[in-house]
Amino acid sequence: MDAGNELLRRAAVNPQVLQWHTWAALKPGPSLVVLGAVHGNETCGAYAILRAIDDLQHGRLLLRRGRLTLVPVANPLAFGQRTREGERNLNRRFMPRDDARDYEDHITRQLAPVLASHEALLDLHSFHTPGEPFAMVGPRNNEGTREPFMRAQEESELARALGVNQIVEGWLDVYDRASRARGKPLDDEGIGTTEYMRSQGGYAVTIECGQHDDPAAIRVAEHAIRGALALLGMADVPAPPRFSGPAARLQDVVLRESAADQLAREWNSFDVVRAGDLIARRADGREVRAAYDGSVLFPYPEAAVGQEWFYLAVPG
Numbered sequence: 001m002d003a004g005n006e007l008l009r010r011a012a013v014n015p016q017v018l019q020w021h022t023w024a025a026l027k028p029g030p031s032l033v034v035l036g037a038v039h040g041n042e043t044c045g046a047y048a049i050l051r052a053i054d055d056l057q058h059g060r061l062l063l064r065r066g067r068l069t070l071v072p073v074a075n076p077l078a079f080g081q082r083t084r085e086g087e088r089n090l091n092r093r094f095m096p097r098d099d100a101r102d103y104e105d106h107i108t109r110q111l112a113p114v115l116a117s118h119e120a121l122l123d124l125h126s127f128h129t130p131g132e133p134f135a136m137v138g139p140r141n142n143e144g145t146r147e148p149f150m151r152a153q154e155e156s157e158l159a160r161a162l163g164v165n166q167i168v169e170g171w172l173d174v175y176d177r178a179s180r181a182r183g184k185p186l187d188d189e190g191i192g193t194t195e196y197m198r199s200q201g202g203y204a205v206t207i208e209c210g211q212h213d214d215p216a217a218i219r220v221a222e223h224a225i226r227g228a229l230a231l232l233g234m235a236d237v238p239a240p241p242r243f244s245g246p247a248a249r250l251q252d253v254v255l256r257e258s259a260a261d262q263l264a265r266e267w268n269s270f271d272v273v274r275a276g277d278l279i280a281r282r283a284d285g286r287e288v289r290a291a292y293d294g295s296v297l298f299p300y301p302e303a304a305v306g307q308e309w310f311y312l313a314v315p316g
């Protein structure tokens, strides 16, 4: 077993310890933190970060300026189990609390200050259905109360530098709408790593690198790390081509109401729909049709009842 795999193996066998690696150049510059395996079965980020650690340790990658922190396995318990969650989804209620009640609360209490001490976050994920990689950004600049933000320009530039050709924006808005549809009050449930980062004055991009366990997703994640380092002037590495197309703006989320609800076909993220197209059928025969021209995102045919079944987006 090589040293890198040993590092991941240690994370899996001792989930009571988190590890991260920081390089600090003496020349001032931006600070970037990169997370892998926030969801334990999404391993591409862990492997890509491992590669970056190895490259930095052996001088194949040089930090020119600023500060870089690499967290290969953000959720060791879930990673060891090869499951999305340890005791719960780490990417929800990502708010440090003194009275940590579950495993992910303990993780959050350690990781939150790490995130808050950097300007930019790159969070590496993967998805369960086939599809193209994409990056997710947060809200546009706003002075609202839910997710006030002033760094949308930097965040968009980061998303466009990662080597992917799809960008999705506006997640928390739509998540809040889904909460209301479930009859839940607005709470911190929708606050994940990126929302927390923005709440601390930073900016953050989630990249969904491809299908879980597809080796190609690891390469996407490696390109993303290098793309971020190149954009921020932190390392002399070749930058992937910049994406200049429009973002897809999340518009609606549809919840699965019954285990007998069925998607009308096998949807992949970014499949285009026209207003009136049949997307799904409810258990009682009601049809779910697109209300506008747009695209289907994050379809999850086997979503639990009451959970997000699929999203609809419009060109941003």
Ligand SMILES: [Zn+2]
Binding pocket: 038, 039, 042, 125, 126
């Ligand atoms: Zn994920």
